[in-house]
Amino acid sequence: MDSKIDILKFSTMVKSKRGNNGLRLIAKEIGKISASTLSRIEQGSLPDLNSFMQICNWLEVSPDEFQVRSNLSSSNKEQIVAHLRAEKILSKETTSALIEMINLAYDSKK
Numbered sequence: 001m002d003s004k005i006d007i008l009k010f011s012t013m014v015k016s017k018r019g020n021n022g023l024r025l026i027a028k029e030i031g032k033i034s035a036s037t038l039s040r041i042e043q044g045s046l047p048d049l050n051s052f053m054q055i056c057n058w059l060e061v062s063p064d065e066f067q068v069r070s071n072l073s074s075s076n077k078e079q080i081v082a083h084l085r086a087e088k089i090l091s092k093e094t095t096s097a098l099i100e101m102i103n104l105a106y107d108s109k110k
Contacts, residue, residue: 006068007046009086013059015042016088030058061086077106 018026023035030038033051041047047055056063065086080102084095 004068005046005052006066007044009083010052010055010066011042011044013061013086013088014038014055017059018042030054075106077102 018038023038027033027035027038031054033054037047037051041051041055046052053063056065081099084090084098084102087095090098
């Protein structure tokens with residue numbers, strides 16, 4: 001089974017956690033990552049493995065959070081819910097409400 005990294009999700013989470021902080025400040029906070037590497041990641045480039053692992057640690061998420069399997073065993077609903085749970089900008093209440101709406105929408109189609 002092939003797997004790859006969801007770079008859009010990864011870059012979105014990096015941008016979200018960085019917020020209005022400068023790239024240099026965050027690069028220093030992460031450690032052994034350059035500001036230019038962070039910039040490339042935010043623009044959609046995949047980092048090297050060491051950088052990826054360090055950033056996952058900084059994001060406080062498992063690297064598995066960004067794994068995409070080529071044989072899509074999960075439904076669209078599960079993927080949408082996973083993206084909503086990874087969203088850092090929305091409040092937990094808003095995220096929960098949206099997940100509930102998604103569940104209702106998909107469950108009504110059964």
